[in-house]
Amino acid sequence: MSRYVVVVLLLFLAAVSGAASAGSGCIGAMVDDTSRAGKEEKLAMEMAMEDFTAKVGDVASSSSVVELCTMASNGDPVRAASAALSLINERGARALVGLHSWQEAAFVAEIGRQAMVPVLSFATAAPPSPSRRWPFLVRVARDQHAQMRAVAAVVGSWQWRRVAVLYEDVDYGAAGAGVFPHLADALRAVGSEVDRRVPVPASPSDDALRRSLGDLMGGQCRVFVVHTSAKVAAALFAEASRMGMMATGYVWIVTDAIAGAVDSLDAATVSTMQGVIGVRNHNSMDTNSKNTRDHLIARFRKRFRSQYPGDDGDDDDEETRGPHFQALLAYDTIVAVASSMRKINATSPTRATDPNPSSPTADSGETIKIAVSSNGTDLLREIKSVRFRGVSGKFRFVDGEFAPPESFQLINVAAPRYHELGFWSPEHGFSKSAGCCSRSGGGGEPSMRFLGPVIWPGKPWDVPRGWAPANGSPFTVAVPEKAVFPDFVKVTRQHGRDDDDDPSFEGFSIDVFKAAVEHLPYNFHYKFVSFNETYDSLMQHDYMKSYDILVGDTSISSGRYKFVEFSQPYTEPGLVMVVPFMANAWDRSWIFLRPFSSSMWLMIIAIGFLSKVSMVVWLFVAVVLMTNYTASLSSLMTTQRLGKDAVTAELLRATGAAVGCSKGSVVGKYLEEVLMFPAHRIRRFAGDEDHHRALVSGEVKAAFLRVSHAKLLLAKYCNELMTTGPVYHVAGLGFVFPKGSPLLADISQAILEVFESGTIQRLETAMLSAYNCTPAADRDGDDAGDLYRLGPENYWGLFLMTLFASTASLAVYGVFFHHDTTCSGGGATGGHRPGDGRRDSATVDPGGGGGGGHGDGDEAPSSASGSAEHGGKDTEMVVISMECELTACPCLPQQK
Structure with a gap:
């Protein structure tokens, strides 16, 4: 509300202003007497003043009597401003109480600033730091931050990732500035976010509501948080029910302004809110306060039926209806203001003053006179220092702001009105009773599921998943027709290429996706649809607008994140180099x-x-x-x-060798930009067989593949290919989603659960073991996979050296031995070795018959000469032996 409008309205109301009257102190109350909630507040204020007067009546003097002055504003800012001026100038009001909408509070707060009169407002929405502009404004409303944390806790309990917020469109950006930052922060803490914000007019028409709700129906989000007044909410839910938005699949969460007023809503409005979850303030009470409240409620219901008979035409629940929380809070507020006025004796007459230079003036020069309270500052200070336990709980202010509630109560709107689910507190989480909201009391559960079943809109048993396709059809899951590695993704048609065929979808990636879907906390209806484009064309040009998910062996990369989003990787990260087997x-x-x-x-x-x-x-x-x-x-x-240390990426690059990668993969870009391979030396292949052929033939010296793809290639060609070199740090494979997809977080969490359960490892093992390839070097061994066990072939070089040395030695010996025997082949003659002083042996007749002489005559045969043949042979061998020892050449016995 602009200052100019305030000026005009104040000038318009100048005629009703006048001098303040003397007399007793007055508390001005502005209520809405057109609604049951307003009537309840009015009656609660009257009863509070009666009880206060009765309590202090015996000691009160005539000069300290406090009265209640009530006027109807009915939610209209102009009427509220008029009532405020009348109460201050004519009735001598020392404080003003009421004002549920911020439009009313903004008007009256300006008047209160001029008159130095405290204005106690029940409006929950407010711009940032309103007390700086209106120092006499006191908000008797709970802090929004704690309430938004309670709402976020409910959202996080059911793992809803996106939330739409419907808020009452008020001035000063109160809802946006005051609520959304708190709600956004709280939702981020539980892994969710605000999907969209939908303003609702403070006085909505059916057409305006249809437009706002129609925008929500056009999106995928089905979780709605309603942060409006109870009056606006009644019209909102009536229209939502007519549009079919209170059916199965929708989730509605309302804040305290609505949940706290459910008791005062009529039966027709409650019937349109079936399945709504409400978060409302709750304060624990001691025994005395609880007894006082129960006694007050009994009196209140009896008096309300008497004062407003047949107010809502539903006599069946009159015994249990009301007062709602705001009425109890209004009761305590009157008690707090009255006790503060009596304490400082704020019952002296106010004084009319000349207009302040800053007061609004008309163009004609006519001024507005506003009575100024003589002790308004003292009263404001005393009100903010009040502390007591009332019928609404603890009533106190902290640093000038109304203290937040100790906990929040969760209710579920259901016939005939609602039932209590439990409680939530910032310190301890969820509990089934307010007394157990502590660790020692057995409460403190992190999830609302602990509280038991909830009746959802449409009364389904299953928990709503929180989103739905915009057109209501199953989600479309795109699968590539032609994948580089068919073991990961394969589309098979039963009758050739007929597009009307219903193809089958198989492969490791498909199996992982199906396993992840089974871990989702809700039923997920989808259908596979094949496409015949490249991954990049689908992501960069179409932005995945034609599909909800892409399931394939898609590489996660930072460049692709500009167009789409990826799930948690479902394969091992890394890039490795595959080369021909190099066992030399x-x-x-x-x-x-x-x-x-x-x-x-x-x-x-x-x-x-x-x-x-x-x-x-x-x-x-x-x-x-x-x-x-x-x-x-x-x-x-x-x-x-x-592996052979000569094969490295650096050596391949330096020698100008060609390298390979998968066609359509981001690996090619990595080779160019990170490993610095020239583009013309990079070959791209469209299948695992092409990779194998290129490596074995020498077309490329190495192929760079994702770890998961390399494992598959080696499983098929383990006798011919091997990996070598380091593992380069790149992301693994993941599923693709459009930007802002509500499925992303749920699928990512499901993939992690599949990982932790060991399912992905089993699926990968099954894929690789299908080829049952065993390295040739291990087929006869016990330890499969060990290609380097030591055997004779590992040392044949050493054995060859030994054989060569032995053969050479034998050859040398044979040559020299043959040479010495040929030296004595022509006959033996006497002689001496050079340097040998011994004489040669006597020459012996080979025939053994001639009378060769004896040496020196000192040795003679012992046998007779008759045994000439035998004795001659023995003598011949001895002589030959001696001769061989004394001659320079080896000798052989000479035969006749």
Whole structure:
């Protein structure tokens, strides 16, 4: 409301202003006597003043009597301003109470500022820091932040991710500035958010309501929070019922202004609100306060039936209806103001003053005279210091603001009126009773589900999922016709390419999606629809507007997040390099030479030829050499198991080798921008067989694949391909959603649950084990997968060296032995070896018959010469043996 409008209205009301009258102090009450809620408040205020007067009547003097002056404003700001001026100037009101709408409060607060009269307003909506502009405004309304946290707790209990808010469209942006920041923060804390905000006029027409509700029906969100007055809510739910929005699938949550007034609503209005969840303020009460309240309620109901007979035409529930919470709060407010006035004796007459220079004036120069309270500041201070337990609970102010409630009561509107579900407090969460709202009392549950079943609109047993397709049809799940790896996604048609066929959808990605759907907390109706486009064209050009979900082996990347959103990854993240199998038998057979350099081996050979004269030193050196040799060889064998160190991304890039990746994948962009491969050296392949062919043929030296895709390729071609190098940090595969999809959070949570249950691991194992590929090196072994067990083939180089050395030695021996025997083949003659001082043996007749002489005559045969043949052979062998020892060449026995 602009200041200009206030000026005009005040000038219009100048005629009714006059000098204040002397007499007793007055509390001005402005009520709406056209509604039951207003009538209840009016009666509660009257009873409060009667009870207060009766309590202090015996000690009260005539100068300290406090009266109640009531006037009807009926929710009209102009009438409220007129009533305020009349109460201040004519009735001498020292304080004003009432005003449920912010339009009324804004008008009257300006008048209260001029007159220095405290204005106690019940309006829940207000602009930020209203007391700075209107210092005499006192809001007897609970803080919105705590209430919005209670609403968010209800939303989070049922895992609804998006909420639409309907608010009463008031001035100063009160609803937007005061409620939405608190609600948005509270919803974010439970993983939800505000989907849209829908303003509702303070005096709505049927057409305006239909337009507002029609906008909501056109969206997917089906959870609505209503933050309006009870009067506006009554018209809102009546229209929503006519439009079919109180049926199955919808969720309605109302705040305290409505939930606290359910007791005073007529039966027709309650019938249109079946299934609504209400959050209303609640304060615990001691025994005395509870007894006082129960006694007051009994008196109130009896008196209300007498004063307003047949008010709503429903006599059946008159015994249980009313007063609603706002009426009880109005009772305590009158008690607080009256006791404050009596305490400071604020019953002296007000004084009429000349207009303040800042007071509004007419163009004609006519001024408005407003009576100014002589002790308004003291009364304001005293009111804000009041503390007591009343029939509405604790009544007190904290830092000038009305203290928030200790807890909130949750109600469920159902025939005949409503039933209580339980309570929620910021400290302890949900509980079934107010007394158990503490850890020691057995309460403190984080979810509202703990409170038991809820009757939802349409009375279904299932919990509403909180959203629905805009047109009511099942959700469409897009699946690619042609995937690079059919084991992940495969679309099969029964009769060729007939588009009218009902295809089957199979693959690892499809199985993961179905498993995730089973973990959703609600029934999810969907249908698979195939598409024949690339992933990027569907995401970047269509923005997924034609589909609700895309299920496939889609890579998650930051670039794609500009157009769509992704679920939680359902595969292992990372990018690996796949190369042809590189087990080089020749290199491994001669690996035992690699621990030492060539110069080291020459040094060892040289030391070996000195070894006969320095055996002790050589043994010490040998021990050291063997120790280091063993350690170095072990390291080399381990390195061989890890792959050939020459194959790296850096080497491939430096040598200009071609590399491969999947067609349509973001890996190609990663190779260009991160690993710095030139675009013309990157080959893109459309299937796993193409990858295998290119690697085996040498068209590409390596292929860069996602970990999940690499596992599948190696499972099919384990004898020919292997992975090598590091794992590059990139995201895994995920499902795709349009921006703002309400499904995203639920599906992501379901994927995490599938992960934790081990289902995804089992599905992946089943996919890979279908090929049952065993490496050739392990087919006869016990330990499958170990391609590097040591065998004779690993050391054939060493054995070859041994064979060569043995053969060479035998050959040398044979050559020299054959040479010496040929030296003695022409006959044996006497002679001496060079440097040998012994004489040669006597020449013996091979025939054994001639009388060869004896050496020195000191040795003679012991047998007779008659045994010439036998004795001759023995003598011949001895002579030959001696001759072979003394001659320079080896000799062989010569035969006749």
